[in-house]
Amino acid sequence: MRLRWLLLLTGAVIVAALFAFPLWWPLVNRSPVADALPGLTDLPQEEQKVIETIAREDMAFAEALISTGLAGPVPVPTAEQAPPAMQGPILYASGEFTTIDAVRWARGTVLVYQLADQSWVIRLENFEVRPGPQLHLFLSANPEPRTPEQVREQGLGFDWGPLRGTLGSQNYALPAGFDMDAVRSVVIFSLPYQEVFSSAALVRR
Numbered sequence: 442m443r444l445r446w447l448l449l450l451t452g453a454v455i456v457a458a459l460f461a462f463p464l465w466w467p468l469v470n471r472s473p474v475a476d477a478l479p480g481l482t483d484l485p486q487e488e489q490k491v492i493e494t495i496a497r498e499d500m501a502f503a504e505a506l507i508s509t510g511l512a513g514p515v516p517v518p519t520a521e522q523a524p525p526a527m528q529g530p531i532l533y534a535s536g537e538f539t540t541i542d543a544v545r546w547a548r549g550t551v552l553v554y555q556l557a558d559q560s561w562v563i564r565l566e567n568f569e570v571r572p573g574p575q576l577h578l579f580l581s582a583n584p585e586p587r588t589p590e591q592v593r594e595q596g597l598g599f600d601w602g603p604l605r606g607t608l609g610s611q612n613y614a615l616p617a618g619f620d621m622d623a624v625r626s627v628v629i630f631s632l633p634y635q636e637v638f639s640s641a642a643l644v645r646r
Contacts, residue, residue, distance in 0.1 A: 490543070525564075535553065547571070562615075584626050
């Protein structure tokens with residue numbers, strides 16, 4: 442008799458478990474979701490790894506990196522790439538842009554000229570930067586800044602505005618009287634995400 446009731450009870454439990462399968466299975470099956478961020482797999486593999494790491498801390502920045510990466514470079518118009526007309530230029534300092542990782546890098550040379558009227562020209566020559574959200578040109582007192590605080594050391598962190606493009610030489614004029622002696626690097630900086638994409642330490646000539 443007991444065996445009969447035990448078999449009936451066991452059968453009832455099995456039927457109930459099968460009936461409630463949609464409810465309890467997700468609690469048991471906790472395998473992680475492996476779906477990639479939209480568009481991520483269309484980027485180079487070395488970029489994918491870095492962006493996946495960034496996404497754990499800042500999803501918005503990761504999504505912006507994917508979007509700008511897929512959009513591709515923004516060439517500077519050819520007519521704007523030539524050196525500007527300069528009177529009595531003296532090469533004051535120069536530097537080379539550096540790579541931080543697969544999605545934060547720039548290549549090219551920074552040339553800082555002082556003109557006869559004491560104004561300045563900053564030239565990015567043979568320049569290329571990995572496209573990013575709202576990249577600006579900053580001047581910093583830190584020779585190799587990697588954080589927003591380092592970019593703005595000594596109260597400098599001078600923002601000279603958005604880049605003219607992500608590919609191609611470009612020129613930036615500064616007025617006479619600007620204290621270039623305090624500047625130790627030229628920085629490519631993502632304004633909305635406060636991220637350094639690259640910097641070039643300046644060597645005085």
